[in-house]
Amino acid sequence: MAANNGTPAAGGSAPVPAPTVQNIDIRVPKNQNKKLAIMRFNGSMGIDFTKWTHTKMERENNQVQFKGFNEDMPKFGAGSEYGREAREEARRKKYGIISKKYNPENQPWILQHGGKTGKKFRGVRDGGINENASYYVFTQAPDGVFEAFPVQEQYSFQAVQNYKPLSIEEAEEGYNMRNKTYNMFNVMMRKRLRKADEDAEEEGEEEGEGKGKSKKKKGVKDSRFGDELDDMMASSDDDSSDGDDDDDDGENKKKKKKGKKPVKPKKKRKNASDDEALEDSDDGDGEGRELDYISSSDADESDVEKEEAKDGLKGVAEEDALRKLLNSDEEDEDEEKEEEEDKDKEEEDAEGAEDQPGDKPSKDEKGDKKKKKEKKKNKDKKPRNEDYGSSSDSGADSSGSELEKAKPSPKMKSGSANSSRSATPTKPLIPQPETTLSDSKRKGMSEAVLGQAAKKPRLEMASAALAASAASAASSSSANEGVNEESVRRYLSRKPMTTTELLQKFKSKRTGLTSEQLVPHIAQILKKINPVKQTIKGKMYLSIKG
Amino acid sequence: MDSKKKEKEKEKEKDVVVYEKDIDMAGASRGVWLVKVPKYISSRWDKCPGNITAGQLNIIKVQGQKPQVKLTLSEAIMCLQEKGEEPIPKEHGLIVSTITSQTLGVFSQNTSPASSNSPMETEKISFEGKVVQKLECRPTANASYMKLKRDCLIKAAQPTRIVKQLDRVVQSYKPISEHKHNKEFEEKKKAEGKKARDDKGKVMDMLFAAFEKHQYYNIKDLVKITNQPVTYLKEILKDVCVYNLKNPHKNMWELKPEYRHYKEEDKD
Numbered sequence: 001m002a003a004n005n006g007t008p009a010a011g012g013s014a015p016v017p018a019p020t021v022q023n024i025d026i027r028v029p030k031n032q033n034k035k036l037a038i039m040r041f042n043g044s045m046g047i048d049f050t051k052w053t054h055t056k057m058e059r060e061n062n063q064v065q066f067k068g069f070n071e072d073m074p075k076f077g078a079g080s081e082y083g084r085e086a087r088e089e090a091r092r093k094k095y096g097i098i099s100k101k102y103n104p105e106n107q108p109w110i111l112q113h114g115g116k117t118g119k120k121f122r123g124v125r126d127g128g129i130n131e132n133a134s135y136y137v138f139t140q141a142p143d144g145v146f147e148a149f150p151v152q153e154q155y156s157f158q159a160v161q162n163y164k165p166l167s168i169e170e171a172e173e174g175y176n177m178r179n180k181t182y183n184m185f186n187v188m189m190r191k192r193l194r195k196a197d198e199d200a201e202e203e204g205e206e207e208g209e210g211k212g213k214s215k216k217k218k219g220v221k222d223s224r225f226g227d228e229l230d231d232m233m234a235s236s237d238d239d240s241s242d243g244d245d246d247d248d249d250g251e252n253k254k255k256k257k258k259g260k261k262p263v264k265p266k267k268k269r270k271n272a273s274d275d276e277a278l279e280d281s282d283d284g285d286g287e288g289r290e291l292d293y294i295s296s297s298d299a300d301e302s303d304v305e306k307e308e309a310k311d312g313l314k315g316v317a318e319e320d321a322l323r324k325l326l327n328s329d330e331e332d333e334d335e336e337k338e339e340e341e342d343k344d345k346e347e348e349d350a351e352g353a354e355d356q357p358g359d360k361p362s363k364d365e366k367g368d369k370k371k372k373k374e375k376k377k378n379k380d381k382k383p384r385n386e387d388y389g390s391s392s393d394s395g396a397d398s399s400g401s402e403l404e405k406a407k408p409s410p411k412m413k414s415g416s417a418n419s420s421r422s423a424t425p426t427k428p429l430i431p432q433p434e435t436t437l438s439d440s441k442r443k444g445m446s447e448a449v450l451g452q453a454a455k456k457p458r459l460e461m462a463s464a465a466l467a468a469s470a471a472s473a474a475s476s477s478s479a480n481e482g483v484n485e486e487s488v489r490r491y492l493s494r495k496p497m498t499t500t501e502l503l504q505k506f507k508s509k510r511t512g513l514t515s516e517q518l519v520p521h522i523a524q525i526l527k528k529i530n531p532v533k534q535t536i537k538g539k540m541y542l543s544i545k546g
Numbered sequence: 547m548d549s550k551k552k553e554k555e556k557e558k559e560k561d562v563v564v565y566e567k568d569i570d571m572a573g574a575s576r577g578v579w580l581v582k583v584p585k586y587i588s589s590r591w592d593k594c595p596g597n598i599t600a601g602q603l604n605i606i607k608v609q610g611q612k613p614q615v616k617l618t619l620s621e622a623i624m625c626l627q628e629k630g631e632e633p634i635p636k637e638h639g640l641i642v643s644t645i646t647s648q649t650l651g652v653f654s655q656n657t658s659p660a661s662s663n664s665p666m667e668t669e670k671i672s673f674e675g676k677v678v679q680k681l682e683c684r685p686t687a688n689a690s691y692m693k694l695k696r697d698c699l700i701k702a703a704q705p706t707r708i709v710k711q712l713d714r715v716v717q718s719y720k721p722i723s724e725h726k727h728n729k730e731f732e733e734k735k736k737a738e739g740k741k742a743r744d745d746k747g748k749v750m751d752m753l754f755a756a757f758e759k760h761q762y763y764n765i766k767d768l769v770k771i772t773n774q775p776v777t778y779l780k781e782i783l784k785d786v787c788v789y790n791l792k793n794p795h796k797n798m799w800e801l802k803p804e805y806r807h808y809k810e811e812d813k814d
Contacts, residue, residue, distance in 0.1 A: 019606050019607055019608040019609075020606075020607045021604055021605070021606050021607075022603075022604070022605040022606075022607070023602050023603065023604050023605075024602065024603040024605070025599045025601075025602055025603075026599065026600050026601040026602060026603060026617075027596065027597070027598070027599060027600060028591045028592075028594060028596060028600045029596040029597075030595065030596035031596075033656055033657045033658065033659070034654050034655070034656050035654060035655045035657075036652060036653070036654045036674065037652070037653055037654070037655070038580070038650055038651070038652055038677070039650070039651040039652070039653055040648055040649075040650055041648065041649040041650075041651070042647070042648065042649070043645075043646060043647040043648050043649055044647075045649065047649040047651075049571070049574040049575075049651055049673065049676050050574045050575050052569075052571055052574060053571075054568075055568065055569040055571055055673075056567040056568055056569065057567065057569050057653070057671050058565055058567045059565065076759050076760060077759075077760070077761070077808055078761050078806075078808035079761050079762075080759075080760040080761055080762070081760060081761070081762040081763075081795060081798065082756070082759070082760040082762065082763045082764065082767050083764070083767055104565075132585070133582050133583065133584060133585060133588075134582070134583050134584075134585060134587075134588030135580060135581070135582055135583075136580075136581045136582075136583055136588070136591075137578050137579070137580055137581075137652050137674065137675075137677075138578060138579040138580075138581055138681075139576070139578045139579075139674065139675060145599075146579075146603060148581070148591065148600070149654075149674075150588065150591075150592075151580070151652075
């Protein structure tokens, strides 16, 4: 019933132009099979429906996610059980799990236009549009009448990204690559600069250096890359030294961190139980350097650099050596934790005591006594190079005192408080500088304690000592308290074990020895002990009958 | 029993709807209006037959001004008044607004029932048009409309559950000695009588047919399927089947390997 009659308005105000009235009929057609829905897009997406081609829309298939448990079993044929689903359902119902049936009509829409490579949208239903009011869509029928269709649902469509985002691992990898990439630029830039300035020979040299440096730096700090770039801009001669300085800064920062809590890691090391991991050796490393950091002598910077170039493991050995020395007179009652804690204090105390130059002579005496004691105990120990030790000792003390002043006072306090209890707080430490210098490991430690002054002479010795250390591994490792006759005896007297088991025991401890060094050493000890040998199931078990 | 099953399966198939992925984009360029109307109008429009005029749009255009749109409900709609219902206003103003921050499209799902050329129901999606204008129905606030709203509010405020005082005990639970479904079952059992032993060959055929569909069966299910006495069935089962004592498929019967001929691809 189309009625487009333009009727004049009844209102009679003359000057206003006559309004035209258009009347359009509305019909509400009934079609049960037709359901209308609105698709809502954000205006900024720039949707133009007329440009859509090859448009496809379907419900998202969430059947896989919806699947309950145990549905991978075949429904029929081989391997299937009759009535399994019903039974499972009943079983679940018993536990109060009422599974919802999957309804494809309730799934979101997936809309795609422009073929396979086109845009993709996902439409999620907006709830509650028909709650308080109703929406009708008015369309014009061919005969001019408006047809009103009720809107059932509204879906808001969002664009689906058609690329795969990186997973956490991949992103991490990429992030790590960032350093490499930067470094690459770094190196290339340098190369270019150098090409302009210098000849090819120097180029090769410096490049290698640069690489090594940047590698180090990577670990230290990322944010310094900006600085580095600046460095590169500067002349290449300055460049290398600058880089070194940077490095030191980083190192120092590290040390600073550790320096804040110097006592704690030590304690941990002392209380080390049998299963302590080798990893902790890092702590020891840091401690060795910590003292370096505190000394503020700039002249030694280059030495520090060289020292760092040396093996990281050395630090552990140093610590062990230190420990050994400290413990040597109390080794017998070594088991008790209390004692160990005391030792901690003693150590600190000793460090404090070292400062006082007045003590020195008496210390030396004590040290000598101490040494004798040790010799008795560990027969396999080498004789010490006393001359060298004493000389370095004297040299060290001055700088050492500097060090100690920089340290926080509480340490001193604790030491003095403790001194009344244990009569030998100063004893254990004094021998260190004197006795230990024969092999490189000792030296490392002593250097750590003595500070910078000792370094130069030490370094000269270092190369020779390093070579010697391998040969004297067996003897030197006796210093490593963990691997000695006594401990081997202890293990063997507990229960019979094979040599490999025995090795394992020591490996798990922090001995500071590589396995190549450990094996001959243990063999030597075993020879000495000469344990009872039994062969059980083709394996030789060693034991000692207490 | 088997025939019943088949019927069920057929019914299931009927439920399956074929969804056509492709959208019919014929109406892409068409502009449509989206009109928001109060519930009382929509409820009447729902009731009215589709072929009559449900209302009229009066568009009054005055030069230099925005066109005014009015919705006038037809007499037929006005007469669709049920008892106790308030009369609804006949005229509503429509506020026209354009959609700015959104793009609204209208699509329809047309489900065509199973016909001769397609045995299954098909659902087709077609694009109906783009919403170009949004109209909101606003009744003129006169006395009758206010009364309607007031009544609506009062009605809505009325609680659906009312406290009622009882003067005597209401016995809501009465134990039943024999439930209805128990009785039915008994009757059915009586009518069927005792399960008769069938010919062994016949039973075996039934068993093989069953084992073709599934590999593992519970004894109870087999009894149901073959309708044989348990003891007799077990005798036969011992000949052709093995009894699983261990998990998975504990306490279930399965054909002896020499009788099996399952397709391997089923397993994968």
